[in-house]
Amino acid sequence: xxxxxxxxxxxxxxxxxxxxxxxxxxxxxxxxxxxxxxxxxxxxxxxxxxxxxxxxxxxxxxxxxxxxxxxxxxxxxxxxxxxxxxxxxxxxxxxxxxxxxxxxxxxxxxxxxxxxxxxxxxxxxxxxxxx
Numbered sequence: 001x002x003x004x005x006x007x008x009x010x011x012x013x014x015x016x017x018x019x020x021x022x023x024x025x026x027x028x029x030x031x032x033x034x035x036x037x038x039x040x041x042x043x044x045x046x047x048x049x050x051x052x053x054x055x056x057x058x059x060x061x062x063x064x065x066x067x068x069x070x071x072x073x074x075x076x077x078x079x080x081x082x083x084x085x086x087x088x089x090x091x092x093x094x095x096x097x098x099x100x101x102x103x104x105x106x107x108x109x110x111x112x113x114x115x116x117x118x119x120x121x122x123x124x125x126x127x128x129x130x131x
Contacts, residue, residue: 002030005094006104007087009036010062017106017130018070024104025076032078035094036063037087056082087111088119095125103127 006021008014018034025032036059040048059082071078083090088110094100107129110116120127 002028002101003099004030004032004102005100007035007109009109014106017104020130021104022076034080036082037090088115106130
């Protein structure tokens with residue numbers, strides 16, 4: 001089965017990328033993995049664990065809203081991942097460790113032009129950048 005990866009950050013532009021990814025997933029009868037990443041700033045371990053749990057809960061709550069809006073009842077096979085780290089590195093790991101055939105990303109998500117350039121240079125699967 002074709003595997004599509006789409007990154008989101010819950011902005012309207014990443015929702016547009018997700019809409020595009022859902023449409024393509026349905027057309028290809030593929031599976032969609034939706035990835036949300038966040039970073040933890042340097043802090044004591046106990047505080048980092050609490051912040052991580054809080055960020056995961058917030059991400060899942062935000063995803064529930066997007067899920068209702070875009071995915072529920074669409075016939076699209078999908079899963080949602082919340083991971084700590086730089087989005088470029090998390091994408092690379094998912095592509096390396098899973099069979100990802102296609103990447104759809106909001107061009108603003110990597111954060112800056114250098115990160116986007118790094119992603120384009122390192123990713124070995126077809127990619128669509130949604131404006």
